Amino acid sequence: MTGLGPGVSAQTAREELREWRQDDPPVHGGRVLAYVYDAGVEQAIEAGLEALASFGEVNALDPLAFPSVARLENSLVGWGLDLMRAPDGAVGTVTSGGTESCILAVLATRGRGSTILMGETAHPAFHKAAHLLGMRTRVLPVDPQSLRLTGEAVATALDEEDDVALVVASAPSYAHGVVDEIPAIAAASQARGVPCHVDACIGGIVLAYARPDGAPAFDLSVPGVSSIAFDLHKYGFAPKGTSLLLFADPQLRAATYFTFSQWPGYPVVNTTLQSTKSAGPMAAAWAVARVLGDDGYRDAVSRALLATEAIAEAVEGIDGLRVLGRPDATLLALASDGERGIDPFRLADAMKARGWSLQPQPSFGSLPRTVHLTVQPVSWESVGALTADLRAAAGEARSQPWAQVGEDLEAAFAGLPDLTGGGGLPDEMAGVHALIDALPPGVRDPALAAILGALFSPRR
Ligand SMILES: Cc1ncc(COP(=O)(O)O)c(C=O)c1O
CATH class of the missing domain: 3.40.640.10 (Type I PLP-dependent aspartate aminotransferase-like (Major domain))
Structure with a gap:
């Protein structure tokens, strides 16, 4: 006897997969600004799949x-x-x-x-x-x-x-x-x-x-x-x-x-x-x-670059936030600016509450904590909504203290949510990212491996 149980119809398997997929963030539409890349060309998406x-x-x-x-x-x-x-x-x-x-x-x-x-x-x-x-x-x-x-x-x-x-x-x-x-x-x-x-x-x-x-x-x-x-x-x-x-x-x-x-x-x-x-x-x-061709790529790239520029320009106008460096392509890292700058991890949470997924990046050496955006061609269509939400999220994050952990890192780590418990991740992740940020380099990697190990543990 294996753990599969009796076979089911293809339709049942399809429905089960569809249900699991519902918990994933959307791979199209530009709401997720890391890991996915959407040119917004329907024919190309269909041909690829x-x-x-x-x-x-x-x-x-x-x-x-x-x-x-x-x-x-x-x-x-x-x-x-x-x-x-x-x-x-x-x-x-x-x-x-x-x-x-x-x-x-x-x-x-x-x-x-x-x-x-x-x-x-x-x-x-x-x-x-x-x-x-x-x-x-x-x-x-x-x-x-x-x-x-x-x-x-x-x-x-x-x-x-x-x-x-x-x-x-x-x-x-x-x-x-x-x-x-x-x-x-x-x-x-x-x-x-x-x-x-x-x-x-x-x-x-x-x-x-x-x-x-x-x-x-x-x-x-x-x-x-x-x-x-x-x-x-x-x-x-x-x-x-x-x-x-x-x-x-x-x-x-x-x-x-x-x-x-x-x-x-x-x-x-x-x-x-x-x-x-x-x-x-x-x-x-x-x-x-083949479907996109050189003209399709040129067009997609130019939309992504325009969107990146528009977002960078909007960030320049937000008190307490800045674009790190001078990006050459379509990737942005937003950092805190000035003495009472915004915590990028809080910003990520405030954006998440508005339906946008940005990627927190921990500090490293002299490089500060940031939040990353992979800007896509479809971002050009939603750049007005994105920048408006960025302003609002920045306003909210500005009034919050920076996410930090106390001195007892070990206790904080033990208190991380049980990822395998079915409860999923908390809505506000700034504390978790701050914990990862605070862990000394020699502890960070084993801690991340432990989280992954816990996540990939079937309940039998
Ligand atoms: C510059 C660079 N190199 C390598 C990789 C690794 O690529 P992959 O995740 O496809 O293995 C990435 C992923 O984002 C990247 O940005």
Whole structure:
């Protein structure tokens, strides 16, 4: 006897899933300003979901058995290489997402050294890569004003370290939405014979389609940039499960392939970390890109940028709140401004009460606590409502004390809501975020793992 019980009709299963889905926030409409990306083009959404279903059972492990897989991959990589102005001979791989692209970019260079050199705002996926691949990270502070990793910092560190396998720069960083000094970083790397990877997972499409309106240089046309990644499941507006990882030099890509034929079964040939994998996400990304086309992306990106500008302008007019840095794309980090500034965590709660989901970001070193917004093309249609609610929420948050925890952090942690108890999260999360914020670095990560472990515990 297993725990499944007797089978039910497809209709029943569908209804049960629909019910579970009702507790999720909406993935379309722009009310959720993190994790989801809505261009608001109905035909593209439909085409993507249809392709996801119709290719869901195709095994992308083997392009010889399923020739459509090679067609899809070559078509997506070809587009990516054009978009990222790759040199002749450049190649690429379709991966399952940003993290896999980061890990494979590191794997490509592991033979050259054991250190990944990166800014403190680089995505944690590079720490994960170091953890998984037995490497170390050397983390450099970003410029305190611009929040960018500078060419100077990288050059100095490269002169100190003789075991650097890869330099990583962000275009832009997730936390603050600013692009690192990529031409200077890539030049410093090239001068010392070290490859330079640009993590454009979140902003690559936005920056590329915003050209030539003054977008910063970041792509494979920049001398010294040896690889770049951008995610189709972010501003490519595709369903989850695809990113493009591009290499200027095919030898770098070759180092990411895994082949094994010394066993009595089928020869295993993998371009990514997964072996058997669905062709669904890749087909979906292709369908979305095909429907949108260059004009669709240009239009979507320009709406997202206009909305970002309008929100940033509104924030400038709100007492006690400011935009951190000078964002280059469509990501905003809002911080407290002045002595009696607004607590970003309280702001997030006040916005939540008005139906908007913003993402609290804890403080780190000298970087303050902020609230993050991933602005989307559909945000342009609701920018009036969003900015009006921001003003009202800021007014409410201004009158509240900053969310804090007492000295007994252990007791506060034990008092966190029982996430598995079915009660769900409290409406006001500022206290929980303040607790995470207050935990010393060595305690924060195990605490987060404990919360996750509690969440993923089936009741049997
Ligand atoms: C700059 C950057 N790199 C990498 C990632 C990781 O991407 P994923 O969540 O698709 O694994 C993200 C995610 O937001 C990101 O913003």
